[in-house]
Amino acid sequence: MPATVVVGAQWGDEGKGKITDHMAESADFVVRYQGGNNAGHTIVVEDERFALTLIPSGVLNDTVTPVIGNGCVIDPAVLLEEMATLKSRGIDPSGVRISNNAHLIMPYHRRLDAVMERFLGRQQIGTTKRGIGPAYTDKFARSGIRVQDLFDPKIFRQKLEVALREKNLMLTKAYNQLPMEPGTIADEYLEMAEQIKPYVTDTSLLIWNALRADKNVLFEGAQGTLLDIDHGTYPFVTSSNPTAGGVGAGIGIGPMEIGRVVGVAKAYISRVGSGPFPTELDDKIGERMVEIGGEFGTVTGRRRRCGWLDTVALRYAVRINGISEIAFTKLDVLSHFDSLKIAVGYRSHEATYDEFPRQQRVLYDCEPIYQEVPGWSEDITAIRNYEDLPKNARDYVELVEDLVGVPIATVSVGPARSATILK
Numbered sequence: 132m133p134a135t136v137v138v139g140a141q142w143g144d145e146g147k148g149k150i151t152d153h154m155a156e157s158a159d160f161v162v163r164y165q166g167g168n169n170a171g172h173t174i175v176v177e178d179e180r181f182a183l184t185l186i187p188s189g190v191l192n193d194t195v196t197p198v199i200g201n202g203c204v205i206d207p208a209v210l211l212e213e214m215a216t217l218k219s220r221g222i223d224p225s226g227v228r229i230s231n232n233a234h235l236i237m238p239y240h241r242r243l244d245a246v247m248e249r250f251l252g253r254q255q256i257g258t259t260k261r262g263i264g265p266a267y268t269d270k271f272a273r274s275g276i277r278v279q280d281l282f283d284p285k286i287f288r289q290k291l292e293v294a295l296r297e298k299n300l301m302l303t304k305a306y307n308q309l310p311m312e313p314g315t316i317a318d319e320y321l322e323m324a325e326q327i328k329p330y331v332t333d334t335s336l337l338i339w340n341a342l343r344a345d346k347n348v349l350f351e352g353a354q355g356t357l358l359d360i361d362h363g364t365y366p367f368v369t370s371s372n373p374t375a376g377g378v379g380a381g382i383g384i385g386p387m388e389i390g391r392v393v394g395v396a397k398a399y400i401s402r403v404g405s406g407p408f409p410t411e412l413d414d415k416i417g418e419r420m421v422e423i424g425g426e427f428g429t430v431t432g433r434r435r436r437c438g439w440l441d442t443v444a445l446r447y448a449v450r451i452n453g454i455s456e457i458a459f460t461k462l463d464v465l466s467h468f469d470s471l472k473i474a475v476g477y478r479s480h481e482a483t484y485d486e487f488p489r490q491q492r493v494l495y496d497c498e499p500i501y502q503e504v505p506g507w508s509e510d511i512t513a514i515r516n517y518e519d520l521p522k523n524a525r526d527y528v529e530l531v532e533d534l535v536g537v538p539i540a541t542v543s544v545g546p547a548r549s550a551t552i553l554k
């Protein structure tokens with residue numbers, strides 16, 4: 132059976148966790164292929180709220196094997212803590228499988244993430260300060276330390292010493308910080324190695340065998356298309372490829388193994404951190420979206436910037452990921468507005484755009500071209516059949532389908548698992 136990919140079609144926080152958890156009911160494997168504990172997945176199961184950052188959302192289904200692929204960066208302390216928290220709440224996380232080739236987030240990555248951001252001042256990216264960027268920097272500089280190195284203490288200590296020789300120079304000379312001690316870090320990590328060992332495996336082979344055995348494999352993207360290192364609003368992006376193209380490299384399978392790409396998009400749009408955002412609402416409407424939508428980050432608690440749905444960006448996400456259907460979330464947040472706006476293009480002093488502009492400057496300078504549609508006043512959170520939605524809500528959904536050219540297959544009207552309409 133070809134695999135399914137769930138990707139964020141905006142700047143992250145689209146509600147992928149809820150959609151993945153819902154789809155995981157029929158999945159055998161739920162696989163993360165990029166990112167680390169910068170991702171926040173909030174899932175509500177029977178009034179219980181789970182906030183996961185590293186372990187795939189599928190862990191809440193006891194028939195699912197959650198997998199963390201080689202394209203991820205792993206902070207082992209966070210992994211163990213998240214497993215312990217799940218266990219204390221009655222969820223058995225012992226089925227988790229972790230790639231031997233995933234890179235480790237080290238304490239100096241976290242420290243550098245924080246001081247580099249401070250150093251950037253007004254140009255800062257607004258990272259989650261979890262060490263994600265510096266860990267990927269080391270991966271591509273070929274000076275990273277991988278999960279498998281934890282099981283060879285001599286090599287681990289050697290690699291750590293070499294890394295710290297450079298990092299300590301950066302910390303002390305460039306950023307005026309105290310140096311870090313390799314021995315202490317090695318002891319701490321090698322102790323965690325023993326606890327992590329039972330979960331480590333060749334995850335590429337695991338997924339290859341699963342696909343050959345006709346298992347249902349679901350890839351769970353973290354962050355979103357517009358935060359992709361190649362296709363996002365660089366440099367205000369994360370340091371990996373959350374787009375569907377990241378799956379092949381991030382787990383080690385070929386493109387022919389993927390048969391379905393589900394793009395998750397909120398009925399409006401939000402972003403955390405810095406960077407351009409054409410439809411941002413710096414007014415009472417934006418404020419209302421934050422309040423009603425509970426738009427505060429799962430990882431950092433930061434207030435998210437909110438704005439009207441941007442179908443220029445959404446069509447871009449459809450193209451970049453090969454999205455075959457959309458899961459449309461938080462439609463309930465748009466209830467009780469007299470009218471709603473949808474961006475269908477951008478206008479700058481030079482030109483109008485119906486495709487995502489190739490020159491990023493345009494995103495700062497442009498005005499969105501809006502189509503305005505009537506809102507609805509009914510509370511829709513208890514509705515479970517598409518036909519029962521108010522006509523204006525259905526018209527809104529169907530207009531978005533027309534504008535982006537792919538079907539909206541799922542509509543989410545609340546955080547609970549059950550608050551999901553299959554269209």
Ligand code: IMP
Nearest residue numbers: 143169170171257258259368369403404
């Ligand atoms: P980093 O991934 O911590 O390096 O942060 C880079 C950018 O991605 C910042 O703007 C973060 O706010 C954003 N970011 C990272 N992870 C998420 C996420 O899961 N949701 C939304 N934004 C994210």
